[in-house]
Amino acid sequence: MTMQPLLQVKAISKEFPVYQGQVFKKKTYVTQAVKSVSFDIFKGETFGLVGESGCGKTTVCRAILQLTPLTSGAVFYKGNCLSGMAKKELRKVRRHMQIVYQDPFASLNPRTKVRDIIGEPLVIHKLTQNRSEYKDRVEAMMTMVSLNPAISGRYPHEFSGGQRQRISIARALTVNPDFLVLDEPVSSLDVSIQAQIINLLEEIREKFSLTYLFIAHDLAVVHHISKRVAVMYAGEIVEIADRQNLYGNPSHPYTKALLAALPIPDPQASYKDENAMLQGGNGVMEHHAGCKFYVRCPARRHLCQVKKPVLKKVNQHDHMMACHLGES
Numbered sequence: 058m059t060m061q062p063l064l065q066v067k068a069i070s071k072e073f074p075v076y077q078g079q080v081f082k083k084k085t086y087v088t089q090a091v092k093s094v095s096f097d098i099f100k101g102e103t104f105g106l107v108g109e110s111g112c113g114k115t116t117v118c119r120a121i122l123q124l125t126p127l128t129s130g131a132v133f134y135k136g137n138c139l140s141g142m143a144k145k146e147l148r149k150v151r152r153h154m155q156i157v158y159q160d161p162f163a164s165l166n167p168r169t170k171v172r173d174i175i176g177e178p179l180v181i182h183k184l185t186q187n188r189s190e191y192k193d194r195v196e197a198m199m200t201m202v203s204l205n206p207a208i209s210g211r212y213p214h215e216f217s218g219g220q221r222q223r224i225s226i227a228r229a230l231t232v233n234p235d236f237l238v239l240d241e242p243v244s245s246l247d248v249s250i251q252a253q254i255i256n257l258l259e260e261i262r263e264k265f266s267l268t269y270l271f272i273a274h275d276l277a278v279v280h281h282i283s284k285r286v287a288v289m290y291a292g293e294i295v296e297i298a299d300r301q302n303l304y305g306n307p308s309h310p311y312t313k314a315l316l317a318a319l320p321i322p323d324p325q326a327s328y329k330d331e332n333a334m335l336q337g338g339n340g341v342m343e344h345h346a347g348c349k350f351y352v353r354c355p356a357r358r359h360l361c362q363v364k365k366p367v368l369k370k371v372n373q374h375d376h377m378m379a380c381h382l383g384e385s
């Protein structure tokens with residue numbers, strides 16, 4: 058039996074125009090922030106999306122949530138194409154898809170009391186009948202993320218980074234969503250706090266049968282929480298596999314390099330010496346016909362410069378990578 062994915066991202070691309078000139082700004086070229094990215098996310102799973110800063114992760118999130126128009130491609134939620142939806146219809150679907158941003162300092166309104174930050178989506182989607190229902194819902198959400206409801210009258214600056222991220226999570230959950238986009242939810246937090254937030258997210262996912270797209274810039278963060286992981290480089294997915302295969306049998310040189318930079322307590326990890334490779338640009342600006350990772354790749358050869366590798370199966374599992382390694 059094949060299950061229909063909850064979310065289908067089909068060959069999405071996003072270009073941003075780049076303007077130059079002092080007085081008359083002229084569009085000189087376009088930045089290809091995301092190029093033909095495809096993946097499916099199934100109900101109940103956590104899908105990890107990993108890549109360096111600037112590789113296009115946030116653009117993918119924004120494109121999924123229809124916060125930015127796509128250059129091409131389409132996004133389907135429960136089989137419905139979001140790209141062509143009328144505003145009103147989209148609003149209804151959007152209630153079920155919530156986002157938690159990387160920086161809780163920037164994403165929470167400093168002049169709004171915590172109870173109203175958490176309760177705002179209830180107002181937007183007109184989900185509560187009266188003040189006491191609103192208050193009960195907000196307090197229940199605070200309790201859920203281990204915040205004391207007695208302090209709901211405080212402002213965001215009175216909370217620590219970890220607590221603010223709990224506020225963001227509570228806010229995302231108030232409207233009972235099915236799907237959460239977590240755009241680097243722990244990247245701005247201390248490592249000790251990161252684990253607490255990840256554990257909280259995992260508990261919540263199980264309790265409410267949620268589905269997650271979990272974004273991170275390093276593979277260690279998504280290791281325990283993800284069922285499947287995709288690695289992005291310069292706007293494209295270069296490897297995608299279930300957790301076991303991605304961490305146990307990393308195949309793309311970039312994935313190997315990312316793993317080499319990990320402080321994983323794995324004495325068998327043999328990719329340590331590839332560490333140096335991660336120095337250099339993220340490749341977004343490199344224009345040539347071949348692989349975008351070419352200039353940084355230790356396994357490069359002439360073919361890689363002239364022919365672009367496409368995603369294809371590495372083994373019998375659904376483990377795919379875009380690399381000429383192993384080809385003759």
Ligand SMILES: Nc1ncnc2c1ncn2[C@@H]1O[C@H](COP(=O)(O)OP(=O)(O)O)[C@@H](O)[C@H]1O
Nearest residue numbers: 073088090109110111112113114115116117341
């Ligand atoms: N609004 C924008 N206008 C122009 N370029 C943008 C815009 N948003 C993102 N970009 C560019 O797109 C690329 C991907 O950015 P982003 O999706 O934020 O990456 P990430 O989240 O992985 O750090 C970067 O090169 C960035 O400079």
Ligand SMILES: [Mg+2]
Nearest residue numbers: 114115116241
């Ligand atoms: Mg980002």
